Amino acid sequence: MxxxxxxxxxxxxxxxxxxxxxxxxxxxxxxxxxxxxxxxxxxxxxxxxxxxxxxxxxxxxxxxxxxxxxxxxxxxxxxxxxxxxxxxxxxxxxxxxxxxxxxxxxxxxxxxxxxxxxxxxxxxxERPPLASLIPTENGVSLLVDCGANVDARASHLIQFAQMGSIYMEHVVGIRNPRVAIVNIGVEEEKGNALVKETFPQLKECEGLNFTGSIEAREIPHGGADVVVCEAFVGNVILKLYEGVGSTLIGKIKEGLMSSLKTKIGALLIKPALKATLKTFDASEYGGAPLLxxxxxxxxxxxxxxxxxxxxxxxxxxxxxxxxxNEKITAxxxxxxxxx
Amino acid sequence: MxxxxxxxxxxxxxxxxxxxxxxxxxxxxxxxxxxxxxxxxxxxxxxxxxxxxxxxxxxxxxxxxxxxxxxxxxxxxxxxxxxxxxxxxxxxxxxxxxxxxxxxxxxxxxxxxxxxxxxxxxxxxERPPLASLIPTENGVSLLVDCGANVDARASHLIQFAQMGSIYMEHVVGIRNPRVAIVNIGVEEEKGNALVKETFPQLKECEGLNFTGSIEAREIPHGGADVVVCEAFVGNVILKLYEGVGSTLIGKIKEGLMSSLKTKIGALLIKPALKATLKTFDASEYGGAPLLxxxxxxxxxxxxxxxxxxxxxxxxxxxxxxxxxNEKITAxxxxxxxxx
The missing domain is CATH 3.40.718.10 (Isopropylmalate Dehydrogenase)
Structure with a gap:
């Protein structure tokens, strides 16, 4: 049954x-x-x-x-x-x-x-993070923590990475997901105090496919499957994603309505454009679990x-x-x- | 002369x-x-x-x-x-x-x-911040600090706000620019330790048109003229702006090339689309000053x-x-x- x-x-x-x-x-x-x-x-x-x-x-x-x-x-x-x-x-x-x-x-x-x-x-x-699926160029990534724990410590981020990796592998179905930490440069010595403390610990973390730092520019390109950061940064990323997307789409629509010629063009491209934008629509992916x-x-x-x-x-x-949850516990x- | x-x-x-x-x-x-x-x-x-x-x-x-x-x-x-x-x-x-x-x-x-x-x-x-103009729905905003000082203190953020306000008013020509601090909610009690410490000090700051918190979602909509944050967050915002923009545009172009019908449509809308995207192109606005x-x-x-x-x-x-610089000094x- x-x-x-x-x-x-x-x-x-x-x-x-x-x-x-x-x-x-x-x-x-x-x-x-x-x-x-x-x-x-x-x-x-x-x-x-x-x-x-x-x-x-x-x-x-x-x-x-x-x-x-x-x-x-x-x-x-x-x-x-x-x-x-x-x-x-x-x-x-x-x-x-x-x-x-x-x-x-x-x-x-x-x-x-x-x-x-x-x-x-x-x-x-230690602290359950909010994990949100965000659209990328060719799929989705998991952003964790995107809003639960401000002023997190390194030990929290390690757990975010571990739980995020389990979620991405078994709920979304990405094998051996690439885990990266949000940073302002890709070199190991870059970053703020929290990232510098967390980075070497993530490197040592068994069972984690840690690929190093990811700059925010690479997130939408799908540079990592699990994107680890503390909640303030994660919340900024999540909301800016929405903001830039909706502003840009709004501007494009405005441009399409600017003349008769563009209006005709808009009719021809509408279905393709809609399909494209749908892949960038966060609501396709359901809600954010508190892991x-x-x-x-x-x-x-x-x-x-x-x-x-x-x-x-x-x-x-x-x-x-x-x-x-059994896997997280284990x-x-x-x-x-x-x- | x-x-x-x-x-x-x-x-x-x-x-x-x-x-x-x-x-x-x-x-x-x-x-x-x-x-x-x-x-x-x-x-x-x-x-x-x-x-x-x-x-x-x-x-x-x-x-x-x-x-x-x-x-x-x-x-x-x-x-x-x-x-x-x-x-x-x-x-x-x-x-x-x-x-x-x-x-x-x-x-x-x-x-x-x-x-x-x-x-x-x-x-x-105390610390010169990097200030970058970023495109918004109907103009530009100044993002400060977007990369110079990680792990900044409240006193630094206050100065970023003051210098950013002077720059926006006198170089960009926005009268009495609206200054806001990046936060993960708009209520005063929201935020991490740094924002909570900085917020009341910004409120008390004379000569500053401080409008409170701004969520990242509102930045591209032009919710503030001067967007204040510490460098790690600012750098993430700057780079994600680029990343989401280029990914979305790439996907739209892909959509436009998907069939003969859309290709014809694309020809008709091309000039309007180009003009639209130009307004969202950061290179229009020159470089980022270290204020x-x-x-x-x-x-x-x-x-x-x-x-x-x-x-x-x-x-x-x-x-x-x-x-x-004379104005900053004063x-x-x-x-x-x-x-």
């Missing part, structure tokens, strides 16, 4: 909740019979979105949570006070083992805090549409099938704590 | 030296009669590039320097040992007052080290062509005309040391 992956989905989180979230869930269960989604949030609102839709009833279940944590709220306080929020209720389901994974497009801060305090870290993991938590915690864009939610849910199945040399 | 701006140009630095460097100099003196360029480097090679070209002889002068500092050389050692290198000879001309400014497409490390040790800092300037040195030190891309060299030389005239509240 196939094992079922159970995901607690925050139905209230994100700019397009609950409508796109529920749509994403319906899409995912239609694609995969081995998936069950708990829609966690305000029952009446969720029910309205489900009305008239057809789905297998054993694949979708509503779990009531009356409160919502807003994006602006201080995360630590919100997680502590809003015990009946969709994030807290859904995370507790992962903690208790009712669900294998948690997915949310809601408050990043609350997800990061809740991931650590409610779901909890795998024993031996090293017991159970899986996935953060998707605040602006997630049904497609990204659906892809994130499917990703949870692979994560479970590939026993990523690699970091300790055992998973009893849940 | 018009004042002449004298620039010591490293004729041997960069991937396209000396050919493109000399071409750039000829182009610049043809554009501006109030410019004199010293071509510093190996006389025979430079002479060959000048052969058959017409120019006003009082505007171009060759200054012999037999050695070349290569990109890979450890900068501190190179500056100390290669006394007759084009970089050292040209910088000494600025130090002695023979030239107002120094421009080079050569080794970044050597330029940064030489700028501090040969040309010297303006009294009161806060006595005299002006400008670093251009290693891959600089004649156009970028020419624009960088013209930029030196504005820098001198606008008395940027702002930081001290006086320029005797040279």
């Amino acid at each position: 196939t094992e079922i992956t159970k995901v607690a989905l925050d139905a209230m989180g994100g700019d397009n909740a609950p409508s796109e979230i529920v749509k994403g869930a319906l899409d995912a269960v239609a694609r995969r019979a081995d998936l069950k989604v708990f829609l966690v949030g305000q029952k009446d609102k969720i029910s309205r979105e489900l009305e008239g839709k057809s789905y297998r009833e054993d694949q979708i279940e509503i779990v009531e949570a009356s409160e919502i944590i807003e994006t602006g709220e201080p995360p630590v306080v919100a997680i502590r006070r809003k015990k009946d929020s969709s994030i807290v209720v859904a995370m507790k389901m992962v903690k208790s083992g009712e669900a294998d994974a948690f997915v949310s497009a809601g408050s990043s801060g609350a997800i990061l805090v809740g991931g650590q305090t409610i779901v909890g870290r795998i024993r031996g993991v 090293g938590c017991k159970g899986l915690v996935v953060k998707t864009h605040g602006s997630s549409t049904a497609k990204e939610i659906s892809n994130s849910l499917i990703q949870c199945i692979t994560f479970k099938e590939q026993k990523i 690699c970091l040399g300790t055992t998973v704590e009893e849940q | 018009t004042e002449i701006t004298k620039v010591a140009l490293d004729a041997m630095g960069g991937d396209n030296a000396p050919s493109e460097i000399v071409k750039g100099a000829l182009d610049a003196v043809a554009r501006r009669a109030d410019l004199k360029v010293f071509l510093v480097g190996q006389k025979d090679k430079i002479s060959r590039e000048l052969e058959g070209k017409s120019y006003r002889e009082d505007q171009i002068e060759i200054v012999e320097a037999s050695e070349i500092i290569e990109t890979g050389e450890p900068p501190v050692v190179a500056i100390r040992r290669k006394k007759d290198s084009s970089i050292v000879v040209a910088m000494k001309m600025v130090k002695s007052g023979e030239a107002d400014a120094f421009v080079s497409a050569g080794s970044s490390g050597a330029i940064l080290v030489g700028g501090q040790t040969i040309v010297g800092r303006i009294r009161g300037v 806060g040195c006595k005299g002006l030190v400008v670093k251009t891309h290693g891959s600089s062509t004649a156009k970028e060299i020419s624009n960088s030389l013209i930029q030196c005239i504005t820098f001198k005309e606008q008395k940027i 702002c930081l509240g001290t006086t320029v040391e005797e040279q």
Whole structure:
């Protein structure tokens, strides 16, 4: 019998909740019979979105949570006070083992805090990093940490590299992934204090295909499969990727609308251009996992549409099938704590 | 009588030296009669590039320097040992007052080290940052520091903001430029230790139009005129800008060549697309000044062509005309040391 992956989905989180979230869930269960989604949030609102839709009833279940944590709220306080929020209720389901994974497009801060305090870290993991797949010239790379731990230490970065490598190999399917550290030059003596301290330790790290430094220019060209950096730099990379991409595309579209001649040209190239830009669209790749938590915690864009939610849910199945957490535990040399 | 701006140009630095460097100099003196360029480097090679070209002889002068500092050389050692290198000879001309400014497409490390040790800092300037103009949706922003000082302190960032603001106002002509600090969220409590320490100090800084935090996503949209960050982050931003831009453009071109239909479309849109991409081309904006040195030190891309060299030389005239160093001195509240 196939094992079922159970995901607690925050139905209230994100700019397009609950409508796109529920749509994403319906899409995912239609694609995969081995998936069950708990829609966690305000029952009446969720029910309205489900009305008239057809789905297998054993694949979708509503779990009531009356409160919502807003994006602006201080995360630590919100997680502590809003015990009946969709994030807290859904995370507790992962903690208790009712669900294998948690997915949310809601408050990043609350997800990061809740991931650590409610779901909890795998024993031996010092700080769970946020790992995001970013589009490159001919595929994707994993950027880790892209937002969880500012002012990280070298020992944290080593673990980011190890966990990122496992994820890239077994979830994305890249054999012996090339791991590089973000630096401002390729020579070993280059870098800030953190990179200089981390570099030799990464070199010594067994089982890691460490290829050295990567300059930011080479990231979009696919210069490494796992791109390791501390969270401030990673967050800048992730957001600048989006910013430069959208600005450039906006300018090109503007250029295409500038005359009758270009408008005709635009019609001819439209499908090819769309296909090209799709490969550079981060939402194709689902959400960003917070690696090293017991159970899986996935953060998707605040602006997630049904497609990204659906892809994130499917990703949870692979994560479970590939026993990523067991592999992380084995690699970091300790055992998973009893849940 | 018009004042002449004298620039010591490293004729041997960069991937396209000396050919493109000399071409750039000829182009610049043809554009501006109030410019004199010293071509510093190996006389025979430079002479060959000048052969058959017409120019006003009082505007171009060759200054012999037999050695070349290569990109890979450890900068501190190179500056100390290669006394007759084009970089050292040209910088000494600025130090002695023979030239107002120094421009080079050569080794970044050597330029940064030489700028501090040969040309010297303006009294009161703790660390001269590298300031680069980057293209945005509707203009340019100044990114500072984009590579000079890793592991900077809050007091350095404050000065970067002040000097950047002066440069943007008086060289680029943006009135009361908006100054923001790169951060991973817009709320004041967000950030790493350095940003959290710097933020309140920037708020208190008189004469600065500080607008708060800027997320990397907003940089290409032109969210601030002066974008302040420490050098590691700045270097990542600068290089990722290039990397995402070139990857995306490459993918679009690939898409345009995918069928006969798209090829016809491509012909129709080509001029408009070219004009669009030109506005996103960093070489339009000349080089990056190392702010806060006595005299002006400008670093251009290693891959600089004649156009970028020419624009960088013209930029030196504005820098001198606008008395940027006098303004920096006045702002930081001290006086320029005797040279």
